[in-house]
Amino acid sequence: QVHDIKVIGRNSSFRFRGKQQDDTAAIGAKLGVATLLEGTVRKQGNQVRIVASLIKASDGSELWSQTYDRQLKDVFAVQSDIATSVAGALKIALLGQTIEATDKPPSGNLDAYDALLQGRKYAERRNRADYFKAVDYYQQAIKLDPNYATAYARLAIAQQWFNDWVANTDERKLAGAQARTNALKAIELAPQSALALGALGINQAWSDFDYPSAQVTLKKAVALDPSNAETLYQLADVTACLDRLDEAVAMMRKVLTKEPLNASFHFYTGQFLLAAGKPDAAETELSRAITLQPDAAVYHAYLAIALLQRGQSDQALRAASDEPDPSNRRWALSTIHFARGETAQGRALVDDMIRLDASWGPSSIAMVYASIGSKDKAFAMLDHALDIRDPGVATIYELPYLIPKLRGDPRLAHLLKKLGLPDPATLPTPAAWPAAAASSSVNTLPSGHEP
Numbered sequence: 001q002v003h004d005i006k007v008i009g010r011n012s013s014f015r016f017r018g019k020q021q022d023d024t025a026a027i028g029a030k031l032g033v034a035t036l037l038e039g040t041v042r043k044q045g046n047q048v049r050i051v052a053s054l055i056k057a058s059d060g061s062e063l064w065s066q067t068y069d070r071q072l073k074d075v076f077a078v079q080s081d082i083a084t085s086v087a088g089a090l091k092i093a094l095l096g097q098t099i100e101a102t103d104k105p106p107s108g109n110l111d112a113y114d115a116l117l118q119g120r121k122y123a124e125r126r127n128r129a130d131y132f133k134a135v136d137y138y139q140q141a142i143k144l145d146p147n148y149a150t151a152y153a154r155l156a157i158a159q160q161w162f163n164d165w166v167a168n169t170d171e172r173k174l175a176g177a178q179a180r181t182n183a184l185k186a187i188e189l190a191p192q193s194a195l196a197l198g199a200l201g202i203n204q205a206w207s208d209f210d211y212p213s214a215q216v217t218l219k220k221a222v223a224l225d226p227s228n229a230e231t232l233y234q235l236a237d238v239t240a241c242l243d244r245l246d247e248a249v250a251m252m253r254k255v256l257t258k259e260p261l262n263a264s265f266h267f268y269t270g271q272f273l274l275a276a277g278k279p280d281a282a283e284t285e286l287s288r289a290i291t292l293q294p295d296a297a298v299y300h301a302y303l304a305i306a307l308l309q310r311g312q313s314d315q316a317l318r319a320a321s322d323e324p325d326p327s328n329r330r331w332a333l334s335t336i337h338f339a340r341g342e343t344a345q346g347r348a349l350v351d352d353m354i355r356l357d358a359s360w361g362p363s364s365i366a367m368v369y370a371s372i373g374s375k376d377k378a379f380a381m382l383d384h385a386l387d388i389r390d391p392g393v394a395t396i397y398e399l400p401y402l403i404p405k406l407r408g409d410p411r412l413a414h415l416l417k418k419l420g421l422p423d424p425a426t427l428p429t430p431a432a433w434p435a436a437a438a439s440s441s442v443n444t445l446p447s448g449h450e451p
Helices: 010-016 024-031 072-089 110-123 128-144 149-162 169-189 194-206 211-224 229-241 245-258 263-275 279-292 299-309 313-321 326-339 343-356 362-371 375-387 402-406 410-419
Strands: 035-044 047-056 062-071
Touching (some): 010 024, 024 035, 035 072, 047 072, 062 072, 072 110, 110 128, 128 149, 149 169, 149 194, 169 194, 194 211, 194 229, 211 229, 229 245, 229 263, 245 263, 263 279, 263 299, 279 299, 299 313, 313 326, 326 343, 326 362, 343 362, 362 402, 375 402, 375 410, 402 410
Antiparallel strands (some): 035 047, 047 062
């Protein structure tokens, strides 16, 4: 809340929780900060003891320290005390103001707060099973405090990301509508909440495909809280959807100064770089994301494509095989097999995708078709993706192969017009995409594959 202080997000800072292998100087260097706030929390019954210290990272010297013995119900007041004291120790003028806990339930219900924190823990794991757990916890928080704006916003964000895994069009529409309802409820309860506006902005982009409205909403969110890495990332994502990839990457570089150890932010930076035809830089970011969170869905698949674009097809095949999510593993492996001239393996995987993935994620099949130059089938899949509101088609400028391989075809301009996205013919020609390790001559597949 104090813009004079650069505060690293919890996703990055909590990676050092309970670990002693790094000294303060090393932690400060990894996070890009001069001071560290550390301490302990011990709870017994309704009593809590919190010990907090502000440490100079370079030499470990103590700048401020305090012990708090309070009842658990006073934990939000302790948070405010600690934050205000830290600002004072850093000689930041607060003009008599105190720093209030922003994620406190209006009722002060500690169980609602705990449910919110549990939800965040699972949501940040970035996989299908844990997203369902996150939604359950956010719903618990709302049940315990029906006026909890933060919980509504977090629930809306989780429901929106669910669209990546929803099985059919009706479920996808329902998830999008639920996300919109909860985002609007969050804004009603907290009109100046950047988090709530961010929840609405991503819903406008990837459920409504209304990019102008999403941009307006997300720019307002960033203006309300410039230090919020999450809302800046959301704006970067919408910017990339509009084919302003270099601008989106620049935003993500700023995001990473606030959250340098956040796996998903490294992934999105790598995704945008790959779409911009920069596989070397993309590989660096995607590898970093996997190091930080090896079990997240889609990370290995995108790394595999970056390696393929660098001409490293053997390494690409290994990376794709390591992809934990079956649907993402299929499209990555199929693309690589076709590029290596292994047509039978590629076709077998396309058969599997059409049987298993076409009803909910045809944009991934379109990528494979585009990669082998099968434009008719690629456009058939993209039209199907638009019909079922596949979120993948909304991010067409961020996906491998589609724009580079389909550029210049009048059907692409028609599709983009339906989506409300710019026609690449009106945009500057990007740097040429590197060729894959080997091009496939397979441009068609046996009949009966269309959904």
